Amino acid sequence: MALSRAARAAGAQVGLRRGGVLMLVPEARLVERAPAREAEALNAVAMALLQYTPLVAAAEESTLLIDIGASLRLFGGIASLCRHIRANLRTLGFTASLSCAPTARGAWLLARHGGLRGRIAGGARAVQMATLERRLDRLPTSLLPPARPFAAWFEGIGCFSLADMRRLPRPGLQRRCGRPLLDVLDAAYGRLPELFDWIEAPTTFTAKLELFDRVEHADALLAGSCRLLVQLTGWLCAHQLAVERITLLLEHERGRVACPPTAIDIVLAEPTWRDEHLVRLLRERLAKVTLTAPVIGLCLQAPQVQAMAPPSESLFPEPGGSEQDQLRMLELLVARLGPDNVLQAAPQADYRPELANVWVPVGQQIRAAARAAQLPPDVLSFPRPSWLLTKPIALLMRNHRPFYGSPLKMASTPERIEAGWWGQSQTRDYFIAEGLDHAHYWVYRERIVGAAADAEPRWYLHGLFG
DSSP: OOOOHHHHHTTOOTTOOHHHHHHHOTTOOOOOOOHHHHHHHHHHHHHHHTTTOSOEEEETTTEEEEOOTTTTTTTTSHHHHHHHHHHHHHHHTOOOOOOBOSSHHHHHHHHHHHHHTTOOSOOOBOOSHHHHHHHHHTSBGGGSGGGGGGHHHHHHTTOOBHHHHHTSOHHHHHHHHOHHHHHHHHHHTTSSOOOOOOOOOOSSOEEEEEEEEEEOOGGGGHHHHHHHHHHHHHHHHHHTEEEEEEEEEEEOOOGGGOOOOEEEEEEEEEEEOOHHHHHHHHHHHHHHOOOSSOEEEEEEEEEEEEEOOOOOOOSSOOTTSOHHHHHHHHHHHHHHHOGGGSEEEEEOSOSSGGGSEEEEETTSOOOHHHHHHHSOTTGGGSOOOSEEEEEEEEOEEETTEEESSSBOEEOSOOEEEEEOOTTOOEEEEEEEEEOTTOOEEEEEEEOOTTOOTTOOOEEEEEEEOO
């Protein structure tokens, strides 16, 4: 059914029996067909092709048909689209014969003819109907599945090509070979409408890959992970979804030495449906994983998805890169440094300035509504400095005025903050102070409950304004 280029160069051909192959190529390695594995492979390729069009159908003899009429402008034409498909097939580890034609059956015949002749990477393209008819007329009659049982009869009457078959009387051809032969022939030449059962992507995504050998180093699993990510991209495009979190399970030995699979979770700051960014994140994570046991299989899951966001409506690009570019950079840093080493600021419901902020992992979502709800409304009416000191600095007192490089003059009314419980209470009066150099500072006067009336107040510098 199929053979490698080395076997073809040694003289082997499609259709030979086992004995004939071993006579021509004694060192040939023959592999029995596995229908279940072939169906899995065809489904994996179909899932990957869903990123180019939602109209993908399975045809006979391990063939997939895709309707690309609405996708040509998006992917830059037929040649560019074929390059994308070949790249995906190489990532999945398969070879294929590609063709393009105005009719699905015509494209199927051109692809089958190219595959039988060994044109694995290429294939014929016929954009115009007249070109397709000329190419089909030169094809042998044995390519049509309904015509193969009558191959000897066609050879006996001198009918070797589809052009010869079309010149035969249709009533006699139908009585001899049946109506299915005429239907396939008319569909190839565009004289009969074609109906297909389009493949529907499952509601949830889970893709598995059985490795050919035991892998003991995690960085060697990237190629297999890329095969699963290509399928994930097709599934996301088919459902118009973007993934927020993916899980890669590294399956280990089974039986007596069985151990639970190693899970690699990747949480995205911004949902995406592109596999290039996911590949970079997986490369960084796999480089840091130490395997406890050899890996024999991979399983990719997408447990957290959401609707795909519409494209940006801005006319000009954002300065310094788009928001998506910045989020991808943060995700790459998280994958390289770990989630506990890349943090972002998040507000807390606390009146004390030094406790009104907390650092959380950058992957944690902070919604705008939650951010506004955490801040008391009366706090928003007071100005806050752009630079808050980690620890307040005690100020000197000169002539009963706080001193920081120069005497400070209060330039605002006081803002009293009283908060804290169980020995952590704080009572402060905050002011905006101005120095002789016209710089503005955020200072506070500490109020000590129970202190003497004539006690000197203590002043502290807590922040600087821009």
